[in-house]
Amino acid sequence: MKIVLAYSGGLDTSFCIPYLKEQYNAEVHAVMVDCYGLPDQQIREVLNKAQELGADQAEVIDGVHHLYDKVISYLIKGNVLRDRSYPLSVGAERYIQAELIAGYMKYHEIPNVAHGSTGAGNDQVRFDSALKAATSDIGEIEIISPIRDKELTRQDTTAFLKSHGFDVPDKTTDYSINKGIWGTTIGGKETTTATQALPFEAYPNLGDPQLHNQESEHISISFEKGHPVAVNGKKMKEAELLKKVEELGIKHNIGLGMHTGDTILGIKGRIGFEAPAAEVLYTAHRELEKLVLSKWQRHLKDQLADTYGMMLHEARFYDPAMRDIEAFFDSSQQHVTGTVTMYACNGNLIPQYTESPYDAMAQGQATYGEKQSGWTGEEARAFSKLYGLGSNPKSKSPES
16 A cells, blocks of 8 residues: 655654554655745755655655745735734645645555644645545545544654654644745644743744844835735845745744634634745735725725635635636736835834835825815815715704
């Protein structure tokens, strides 16, 4: 029997390698879909670890470009947030990881796939639905999820690995940390309840704002039709740009947050997250859109972004409605070209000014709050009178 394991290198999928070999007497293919753009040294470490755990085959597949084209580009175009607070940092990756895992399964003709999701989280639904959708052309596949099926805790998987001679750092048992190019999520211990604070020490890159002391800096982001294309005047390809923006966000402690919300299962869930790249790019993109889009374009985009974020979060990525929303996002970005400059300092990110060939403030008809040339003062008076008619109370009350 052969099994393809969606491998991350974390505690749960590390447990899966020796467990699957022991329980199924299987040939295990540990396949990591890299949605970050790991350096070569780290890729070698990932492969070595998988082999040390007993994987018969270990492979890392580059998923960054696929992730950007199919997901992140639309998150940026829509300024998409879950509950208007969480930038869908890691959940957005699961569909891409499942698609590329499915490609590996097809190429090697392996109909069995395993993942390390629990039975109490969102990822199990995302992986299962995406794997089924991506393999619908090859018939039935078997999805093996030992942690979900056996209802294992992080303490259980830690104990299993230790009993088999593998070392597990204490922090690995306490927290589940999922890192991607669009952000990092932190869960465990304090996040299992609403009454405890996740300590700043649990965040891998960002920290307590009052202890951050970094010299301020101006950051400029340039866009072409909604796509970020340059940082501080330097043009870059997608993966390089995302890493550079993340680096600047970490430098200035930008993107730290907590999210409490509804899970697919109907229970409440809570995670810490750090999303420096998303915070910087959303802030710049939103500021540019304010200048070049119409009021109603932005109004509709905000509504559709809420729907897109909810459906992406809740494993509805393959619903045709998602492609319809993406088509609207694409259409809305035709004039979203320009450069936004922001001030970054100690967790603060403040837009300073925006330059665009489609600058709607440069039409010359009026200067807000000062003067107008496209209408007279009497016309402005008449407009104000007519505009207020629908909301003015009646001159006489019903009792009079």
